[in-house]
Amino acid sequence: xxxxxxxxxxxxxxxxxxxxxxxxxxxxxxxxxxxxxxxxxxxxxxxxxxxxxxxxxxxxxxxxxxxxxxxxxxxxxxxxxxxxxxxxxxxxxxxxxxxxxxxxxxxxxxxxxxxxxxxxxxxxxxxxxxxxxxxxxxxxxxxxxxxxxxxxxxxxxxxxxxxxxxxxxxxxxxxxxxxxxxxxxxxxxxxxxxxxxxxxxxxxx
Amino acid sequence: xxxxxxxxxxxxxxxxxxxxxxxxxxxxxxxxxxxxxxxxxxxxxxxxxxxxxxxxxxxxxxxxxxxxxxxxxxxxxxxxxxxxxxxxxxxxxxxxxxxxx
Numbered sequence: 001x002x003x004x005x006x007x008x009x010x011x012x013x014x015x016x017x018x019x020x021x022x023x024x025x026x027x028x029x030x031x032x033x034x035x036x037x038x039x040x041x042x043x044x045x046x047x048x049x050x051x052x053x054x055x056x057x058x059x060x061x062x063x064x065x066x067x068x069x070x071x072x073x074x075x076x077x078x079x080x081x082x083x084x085x086x087x088x089x090x091x092x093x094x095x096x097x098x099x100x101x102x103x104x105x106x107x108x109x110x111x112x113x114x115x116x117x118x119x120x121x122x123x124x125x126x127x128x129x130x131x132x133x134x135x136x137x138x139x140x141x142x143x144x145x146x147x148x149x150x151x152x153x154x155x156x157x158x159x160x161x162x163x164x165x166x167x168x169x170x171x172x173x174x175x176x177x178x179x180x181x182x183x184x185x186x187x188x189x190x191x192x193x194x195x196x197x198x199x200x201x202x203x204x205x
Numbered sequence: 206x207x208x209x210x211x212x213x214x215x216x217x218x219x220x221x222x223x224x225x226x227x228x229x230x231x232x233x234x235x236x237x238x239x240x241x242x243x244x245x246x247x248x249x250x251x252x253x254x255x256x257x258x259x260x261x262x263x264x265x266x267x268x269x270x271x272x273x274x275x276x277x278x279x280x281x282x283x284x285x286x287x288x289x290x291x292x293x294x295x296x297x298x299x300x301x302x303x304x305x306x
Contacts, residue, residue, distance in 0.1 A: 022235045029232075029274055029295060099302075125302075140303040162263035163300045166233025173302050180276045 003076075005043070007069045020045065032176050034179060035171060038082070043067040046081055047171060060095050060179055065170060066128035066143075074156050074165035076143040078136065079126075090113040090128035090135040092113040097125035097137070125177055139173055141165035173205045227285075228294035231271070233259040234300055244286040247280055255298055264300060272297045 005012065020040045023030065034050035045065045062082035065075040078087050100165065103111060103146070108142040112122045121197040136144035141164030141191075146156040152165050163169060229240050229251060238258040242251040253266055261269075271279045276296060278290050290296070 019235075025237065026232060026235070032274060033276070075302055142241055159303070163234045164303065166235055172297075172299050176276060176299075177302075 003066075003068050003073075004195070007072045012067060012070045015043050015070050018195065019067070020116055023167055030171075035175065039060070043070070045167060046080070046082075046085070049175065049179045051179055053180075053183055054185055057114050058185065059173075060182065063174060064170075065167060071160060073192070074141050074143045074146060074159075074171060075167070077170060084147060085126070087134045087171070089132050090126070091131035093135065095178055095201065098122045098181075099125060099172065099177055100169045137170075139164075139170075211262060227259050229290070229294070229296060230293065231255040231296045231298050233261055233298045237295075242285055244290075245284055246283055246284050248290070248291040251285065252281055252298060269298050270301055272299060 004020055020037075022041075023037060023045075030037075032052075034052040036048040036050065037045065038048055039046040043066055045067070046062060047065070048062050049060045051060050058093065059082070062080050064078045064080045066076050066078070074087055080087055099122065100111065101123055103114075103121075107113075110122065125138055126135045127138045136142070136148075138145050138148070140146070140154060140159050141156075141162075143156075146154065159165060220250065225245055226241055226244050227244060229242050230237050231240050231251065232238075233255050237260050238255050240251050240254045241256060242254070248271060250268065252269060252271055256266060257260065271281060273279070273296065279290070279296075
């Protein structure tokens with residue numbers, strides 16, 4: 001989302017710099033979680049997320065946070081191609097951000113069993129109206145959530161002082177719901193029949 | 206977000222005078238704060254201190270969860286000692302995301 005800066009830029013810039021400075025202070029810890037801050041130039045931050053619990057360790061996504069008009073408005077969150085910065089359509093993401101519905105007290109074994117039985121109720125936090133559209137993170141504290149017509153009753157200003165909408169908060173949600181649960185790489189292999197193989201020794205002589 | 210003048214991440218790992226007390230570094234929504242905790246007290250006592258110390262009073266304590274670096278959530282009703290939390294361990298106090306979708 002591109003928007004003009006109507007808040008005093010010095011204010012947004014200072015708050016942006018504070019967010020980035022807090023991140024830098026904990027950068028070693030974040031790196032051990034697979035977060036890599038690639039660029040922080042007002043008003044945007046670009047962070048790569050790597051899945052560390054799979055072999056080979058894999059780049060899952062790149063996310064751009066736009067702090068234009070921060071914090072009269074919350075950051076805008078876009079998943080992008082890390083090489084070009086172009087927003088990715090939903091069909092190109094390759095990962096999901098999920099939250100379990102209920103099951104607060106359920107053991108990991110129970111959750112795994114329900115998942116195997118395909119009886120798990122999950123909520124998708126990344127929403128898109130079609131596979132070709134840019135998905136948005138549907139969470140309070142994210143600009144796209146508060147701008148959505150379905151959430152006109154849940155104003156950002158009701159959340160602004162709560163801790164939601166900070167750089168750490170948003171990255172934490174992406175990591176917890178989308179990156180940290182990744183345990184395996186999933187492949188689809190398509191095989192084509194190309195003919196029969198014969199034992200030459202069995203051929204008539 | 207109010208900043209506390211008492212933040213001291215470098216204090217992690219220091220044993221205090223009492224053998225039951227340890228100093229923890231708790232990262233509250235991205236901001237490290239130093240909290241003195243009694244190992245025999247439930248974890249939620251340290252959580253309350255960390256929230257107060259960092260000025261995060263906009264959400265009730267039950268809207269926060271304490272995790273280790275790997276994202277494992279601790280049971281806040283259990284004793285700090287029983288959870289295996291030791292001085293020097295960096296903990297992350299994260300706000301639970303609100304209703305989504």
